[in-house]
Amino acid sequence: MGGLAFASGSEPLYTPRMPPEIYQVVRDHCHAVLRQLFICVATPIEGPGKEDYGDIDIFLAWERKKIFPSKRVVDSLKGLPEEPLQAAARLLKAEKTRTEQSHSLTLAIPWPEGPQDSAKQKDPASTQVNRRNDQVEEDTKRRFIQVDLHYCQNIDQLQWMLFKYAHGDLWNILGTTIRPFGLTIDGVGLYLRIPEIEKEDRKKAKVLLTEAPASILDFLGLKFDGRQWEERFAHFNDVFEYAATSRFFWARWNQPPDEDGIVCEEQTGVETDKKKLKSNDRRRMNQRPLFRKWVEEFLPKCREEGRFGNAQLTRDEVRDQAFARFGVKREYERRLAEWRMQRQKETLWRDVIKASLPEELDPMWRGCAASALKKIIMQDDDSFGIRPQRNLRDESGLYIEEYVREFAQDSWKQVGDVAWRKNHERYLEHLKNKGTKRTVSGGDKVNDDISNANTAHATRVRDEKEVKDV
Missing domain, CATH: 3.30.460.10 (Beta Polymerase, domain 2)
Structure with missing residues (x-):
């Protein structure tokens, strides 16, 4: 602190x-x-x-x-x-x-x-x-x-x-170097981040590669065969030069303005470097002299001298190297598939199933039909006696949204009628289970309830038929 x-x-x-x-x-x-x-x-x-x-x-x-x-x-x-x-x-x-x-x-x-x-x-x-x-x-x-x-x-x-935590801010420097390639190091080990997940859930996006310091240094291309990890560096510049030996370090050269005086998108400089920093890195700029010197002095100097400006690896290439080195491809793909399935469940119900039913339907009937479709499609419920004629999922287990939409649009009326009838039957059974209750006039209230329920159901079915005919 x-x-x-x-x-x-x-x-x-x-x-x-x-x-x-x-x-x-x-x-x-x-x-x-x-x-x-x-x-x-x-x-x-x-x-x-x-x-x-x-x-x-x-x-x-x-x-x-x-x-x-x-x-x-x-x-x-x-x-x-x-x-x-x-x-x-x-x-x-x-x-x-x-x-x-x-x-x-x-x-x-x-x-x-x-x-x-x-x-x-x-x-x-x-x-x-x-x-x-x-x-x-x-x-x-x-x-x-x-x-x-x-x-x-x-x-x-x-x-x-x-x-x-060795060498002060060394790992803060290395963190900014490896982050663009989908790599992260924390209090446990080195991770590979899944780009599709990281914007919404940074924790779930991390796949552990290794907890072994020697393996990490080797993968990053940093030497550890001397006294680099046995004693402190003498000067700031010694830390910077060591960090720059990582195979992921790339100090893009400054691009001059074009003939119209417009700076190329690839233009880099201290202010550009600062904008690319995460919020906690920007705080370190104010609090950590070593990190500030890295951004404000060492990086610009490398560009001025034309050092470390060679073309770099892509994020996908680094991912494939991590798969080959640490054997995490299966875990990476499993985590990504689970996340996609979870995300799809959230959007499939809202954007595909419910959206396939006409808006002008009676809200109660429409909700009953949509709920039944959801059970059939997402819970494999066969109690309605209606099933898709083809598999709605691909080999990875994800729903093929086009197939889901077609099934919902073709079967919503049939499914809705069955679901509405089943709801009505359950309601009548509920009334029956309550038993006969005497009213002040001596009549059977349950019979009146059942009669009213039948009348309401008949009216709703007639209205739905008119909607269909139209």
């Missing part, structure tokens, strides 16, 4: 950004303390060139007392809360905690006091005379550090999270 989790509320805490030396000292101290509770404690490789830090991310796995339930380990943890993250907060002497997601806990722990920190807090007069009063006040505030703890369910998940 960038160190702002406790900056607001009824009792906000002051959590200023940390210089690198404070960050490293506190990170290492937290790791040492947390190893009393967890066997695996790690922080992702930091991004390059950071002058300060907003918070400390720590990923945890394998609770020690569960993996090694010895008496010595259990005794050493006596008095601590049973819940592991709450126990971690106690050991780190957290002033406040906050829970945003399950298996995660955000802490505010005291800022370490060194000789300079202690003197600065006790002697505000030591600040420079020309500094503003609010700056003096900040220097005298009690400071805290935000620590975000993430409890991973297994070692594989921990390894994945360290991979996903």
Whole structure:
């Protein structure tokens, strides 16, 4: 959360950004303390060139007392809360905690006091005379550090999270690079998106390709045979050059205006790049210096120098490569077929079946007929004694809408008459089951109801015949 989790509320805490030396000292101290509770404690490789830090991310796995339930380990943890993250907060002497997601806990722990920190807090007069009063006040505030703890369910998940968040904004950069080709990476793995589904349901559109970091890097064409994933990059440009080695990276060259001064549709530039970004990427432009430099400096420079401008793969080609590499074609096609069937069920009833009946029919009779057609066509109901003479579906199971429309238009009157008669019979049976009820005059009310129902039915049938004759 960038160190702002406790900056607001009824009792906000002051959590200023940390210089690198404070960050490293506190990170290492937290790791040492947390190893009393967890066997695996790690922080992702930091991004390059950071002058300060907003918070400390720590990923945890394998609770020690569960993996090694010895008496010595259990005794050493006596008095601590049973819940592991709450126990971690106690050991780190957290002033406040906050829970945003399950298996995660955000802490505010005291800022370490060194000789300079202690003197600065006790002697505000030591600040420079020309500094503003609010700056003096900040220097005298009690400071805290935000620590975000993430409890991973297994070692594989921990390894994945360290991979996903390594090198700061590297995966934000790679995400914008691979997104046009239908690829997405999240907190689980690499996915292939189904274009027909993604605009309406992004979650259902994702087909998992792999959770293995090495397989992902290999498919993206990124090297991992050296120390790229063992230590931090020295400079921003090192991250950019590494990301640009992906086989999906393409910095289209700027196209000059034509002779009339009109810019070609293929014209690219910083503003064009920004427009193509998703909303969360545009937010990163304001909050993440590394990502901003990628968009505003590295991409334009590549175009100016004519680098990485070769023709690129198409989305369909990438899809076929993913099928061949990860064997997900069957799952992809199954997901797409299910989605198409679901979508067709929603439109078939509204746009084909109901639309096939004349609008001028009595609304009640028309609704009865349409409902019966729906049961026959979409639920294979044969209780009406009327069935299509040919299969209304293709080999994939989708309805052939032309066949459905023809069947509905040819049979709505016959189906409607049968459905209306069946409804009338059910109504009479309902009245019969209610039993004979005596009226004040001593007559049988049920007989009157049945007589009235028969009269109404006869009138409706006559009206429908007139409509048909017309």
